[in-house]
Amino acid sequence: MEPSPHSENPALDLNGKAEKLPAGKLHSAQYIVALILAVLITGLWRLQVLGADNFRALADANRIRKVPILAPRGRIFDREGRLLVDNYPSVSCYLLREQAKDVDLDLPLISRGLNIPIDQIQAILRHYQAAPKYQPIPLKQDITPDEQAFIEAHRNELPELETLDVQRRLYPRDGFAAHLIGYVGEVSEEMLNNPRYAFYDPGDVVGRSGVEETYDSVLRGTDGYKDVIVNSHGKELGHLGETLAIPGKDLRLTIDLDVQMAAEKALDGKVGAIVALDPHTGEVLAMASRPTFDPNEFSSHLTRSYWNGILDNPDHPLMNKAIQAQLAPGSTFKIIMSVAGLQEGVAQDMHVNCQGGASFYGHFYACDQHHGAVNIFNAIPYSCDTFFYTLANRLGIDTIAKYAVSLGLSQKTGVDLPDEATGTMPSTAWKLHAMHQPWYAGETISVGIGQGAVTVTPIQLARALGGIASGGVLHRPHVVFPDEVSPEELEAVHETFSGSGDKTIPLSPENWQIITDAMANVTGSPIGTAYAAHLDGIDFAGKTGTAQVMSHDALSRSGGGHNTLPNAWFVGMTPRRNPDIVVAVLWQHGNWGNNSARLAAQVIDAYVNKQRKRAGNVRELATAPLATKPTAPAASASPVNLPPAAE
Missing domain, CATH: 3.40.710.10 (DD-peptidase/beta-lactamase superfamily)
Known part of the structure; x- marks a missing residue:
């Protein structure tokens, strides 16, 4: 005896009519679907409407970089206004870890281009390991024109390298008044733990001895910054705005x-x-x-x-x-x-x-x-x-x-x-x-x-x-x-x-x-x-x-x-x-x-x-024996008139 054709479809009864779902189950399914759609719509609304400003800022961060403008330190003069300590323009190289996929792979090329031993670069990276990833790491100061050209030529390969114009200290030569004037250097980890340096960041330059240390807050000034548009390779495309740096205050010493x-x-x-x-x-x-x-x-x-x-x-x-x-x-x-x-x-x-x-x-x-x-x-x-x-x-x-x-x-x-x-x-x-x-x-x-x-x-x-x-x-x-x-x-x-x-x-x-x-x-x-x-x-x-x-x-x-x-x-x-x-x-x-x-x-x-x-209205002019500026672009200068103080 052949089976009935209707026996293979349980949704059909013996008379060939479809079996209907209960109304309660159907309503429950509709509510679930509506709830899921409501959740999805709410999420999309939060992302696209409420979160628009946030994502717009994140998008801008991908194409806008804040480049610091370091404030030049105040100059130092003797009691009669004769210059003792000056500044000179210089270019430094920084490493931006956010731009690098794998810095270790780039170290050989960076080492050759900047003339820095690989182990020295690795030591610098270890020193800043605990610092926030967005913080630039200073690699080399007073870079040469050839090193600047290397960085520009390798923008696509080394987007993590960036240059920064800075003002560096120019002190008298041969250690003239060195203990009195002091010197500047990078703030140390020990100093950062001191409340006096609470507003300083790793890598900041501060006075480390003498007048430079005592009056650091006076000489220091306030840094500025500029918003720079960059592409995915870190190449600069344009400027959006700039906040100028405020130079440090000049100081007149009692020194004659x-x-x-x-x-x-x-x-x-x-x-x-x-x-x-x-x-x-x-x-x-x-x-x-x-x-x-x-x-x-x-x-x-x-x-x-x-x-x-x-x-x-x-x-x-x-x-x-x-x-x-x-x-x-x-x-x-x-x-x-x-x-x-x-x-x-x-x-x-x-x-x-x-x-x-x-x-x-x-x-x-x-x-x-x-x-x-x-x-x-x-x-x-x-x-x-x-x-x-x-x-x-x-x-x-x-x-x-x-x-x-x-x-x-x-x-x-x-x-x-x-x-x-x-x-x-x-x-x-x-x-x-x-x-x-x-x-x-x-x-x-x-x-x-x-x-x-x-x-x-x-x-x-x-x-x-x-x-x-x-x-x-x-x-x-x-x-x-x-x-x-x-x-x-x-x-x-x-x-x-x-x-x-x-x-x-x-x-x-x-x-x-x-x-x-x-x-x-x-x-x-x-x-x-x-x-x-x-x-x-x-x-x-x-x-x-x-x-x-x-x-x-x-x-x-x-x-x-x-x-x-x-x-x-x-x-x-x-x-x-x-x-x-x-x-x-x-x-x-x-x-x-x-x-x-x-x-x-x-x-x-x-x-x-x-x-x-x-008293006889005869005055001999003297000039501090300032050191000759390093031979870098826009940083060279003629020697001063006086011979070294050691003579």
Whole structure:
């Protein structure tokens, strides 16, 4: 029997009629379809209508690139408006990681075109690995015209390479005033963790020392940017707009270029420092430190060989010895001893018979000569150790410390430069705190001649002796005129570089006259230790200091040598009372203080002659010995008129 034809279609009943779906199921299916359509329509509406602006911005980002316009730093001038630090136009190469599919594949070509070793590029990439991907990575500064041409010729192959016009620092050559001015460099990771650099980004250029660091926020300026239309290969097609950069503010320093040049020349080939101050105001007229460094090397293309040479130099070229060298002051400290002795009423009637030294507490302390009868009037020009041994023993360490501290020793002066050192002024409390030991009376004897535990910096000594010669009035040293910055910025500088500040100590007119006349005899009388440095027609006063770097026993075991010679100090001024300039000289291993006196005389002579010529309406123009700009397009320049300061 054949099957019924209707049995193969279950939707049909035995009579051939279609079976209908229940109405409830049909309505449910319709609701589901309608809901799905509603969801799709809503999604499309959100994407195409509500999200239109967002996607339009994303689309614009694919074709518009914000190119930064770096603000040039403010220039730096001396007190008379003569240029010390300038800028020059340069081109740098950056890598845009967003434009690169695989940077590693392009490294060989980039290395050849930019003349950078592959391992150096890889090190740069690792350094910026944690930085946001949109942040450009600086590959090379001061690129050559050939390297610029390479980048332009390979736009399609290397869309990740971009050039940027920048202004780079141009410093004086041969390290002229390098420690004072400082240098700029890329902000470090450690600095970025400091709240002071909260608004800086990796790769930003900031001041790293000297004036550049202290006044970075003033010199820095505000960067701008321009919107550039680019294609998928990063090629520039046009401009949409531009926000101009705001240059940094220029700064006028208190430095006198003529005095600075005299200091640099005097210190050439030596290890040490010279600092010149105007005691009336605290203005720093000159500050030189040797050995020095070339800040131009740091600001653009510091090489490993140059850096290693600095690190391996035992004389520490990066140290600003004018504010950081902490050494025994030798006999220059006798001026502070004289203040203490006279103000305490001890030194006026003290008489000593110097027979080449004296014994205290069972030990003989030598003097370099047999001076015979010595009093306060000839003890300073003689620089008689025996007199000041005796004075120290009578005063005691705490009385000496009281006057030394009042004159700014063992504390920062507050000069507006980073990393100033404090020095040390020993006392009973100091030794108990530092060594957990009592002070012994015998230790006071060496302190009386500026030896033992006492240490000072050249700027401390210049300020202290200049303050004494000014009748006890001391001012905070500074290298930038206060009116060059806003009151808020000036207050921030004073808070950051706190020190003893402006102060006045009691100093009777009689004692002031005794001390200043005695200092004038140091250079102006044949009995003075610095008579060989006297200046005809100039009221030149001062005090020498010869500070041993090791004991006599250690010296005899060492076998001698240049590094065993004493440090030579001198602090000089003109005129002797209420001086217009005070000069402190530290010549490490310079042997005798009168050697440093000759260096100070050169600076004093340059200052006085300039003032006299100016009074006669005769003015010699000086120019800072700026370095020659690198030979790059639009960056070459003729050398300046003056020879290098080292000559």
